[in-house]
Amino acid sequence: MTIARTLFLSPRVTATGHALAGAARRRGARVETLHDWRVPDGWRVAEGASLYAGPLFADAVARELGVGLLEAPGDWLARLPHELTLRDVEFTTIEEARTLRRPAFVKPPNDKSFPARVYPDGSGLPGADAVEGSEPVLVSDIVAFAVEYRLFLLDGEVRTGSRYATRGALDVVPLADDPRRAEVAAFAERLAGTGLPSAIVVDVGLVDGSGWAVVEANAAWASGHYACDADAALDVVLCAARPEGEFGEAERRFLRPVPEVVRDRRGT
Structure with missing residues (x-):
């Protein structure tokens, strides 16, 4: 029997949370908003649970929901070769x-x-x-990115992407409509084998006078989607934040170590 997913959201209303909720409902998933920093008894260790929330809120509720959270190793960016960071x-x-x-x-x-x-x-x-x-x-080191992109990756494949900044200013365009989309996709392929979890968000950019470089990695369950396709982004989020028992041994090393108990938090 297929277990239906439930996407849990934090109390903080965001455009991405709204878009992911819409995508989840379109595929028949349940969507619930948590209104406090504690999970109601009826939702604890929820069957088929997923989560979209900021890191602090996720730390507060993930264990009670039974959700494991994939994230890049803290030193991932520092371990990349210079040709992928240019700094x-x-x-x-x-x-x-x-x-x-x-x-x-x-x-x-x-x-x-x-x-x-x-x-x-x-x-x-x-x-x-x-x-x-x-x-x-x-x-x-400080570098100047001429243009920056957000990529939702699943098993190394770019599922959806968006330009989000030009010369440091917000400039949101779907990757499919961007003239550099082929260059972005080609650079993303170079990230294979660099030690990322199966579901992750990576920001990349074009450095003035130098070429393409990684900006940073972000957890999919906490990342804004900009102009990314919400349905494709949801695929990545549902993989990145799902029941802890679904993660195999190879992926467990990428699970965020959430605290046993978190009290008196006030925001995501």
Whole structure:
């Protein structure tokens, strides 16, 4: 017997959540919005559950829903060869990053514990009172992307994509309508074998004067879809966030380690 999926959404209303909900309903799936940071008793360990939510909210409810969450390894970007990043990227801790004496782009790999942006030096990073020193971070050389794209990947295949920025400004166009779509697809093929989970979102871009490069990887269950096809994006989300028991041994190393209990959260 085929188990029907239930897509759970966070209380935060987003355009992507709305689009994914519509796509889920069109294929006969159930859609439920969680209105609190706790899962009602009747929905705990929900059969066939999936989830679309921000990282903090996902940490709060995934275990109670019985959902496993795929994400890229925190050091994935730093382990890529230079020809795929066109810049030096270091995987370190925020305590080490605070010693930086040069401008750098600094971000948490898979969370939003502090703003991802260019910092003039390490002194501008959150202090020990806000973020623990052991928090992993990616420290990257600063490059200028002429144009950037979001790609929803399933088993290494681009299921849907969207341009989302030109020269740092929001510029949303479906990948199918973009004149560089063939170049984007060709570059995406080069990511095969780089250690990504089966369902993931990868942002790529064209670096001024240098060529194509990876911007970053994002969890599909927490990524905005821009102008991506919602039905195709939903395929990736349903694979990236599904009942934990469905994951085989090869994929379990990509599961996000969610806390046993999370209390008093206030936003996604």
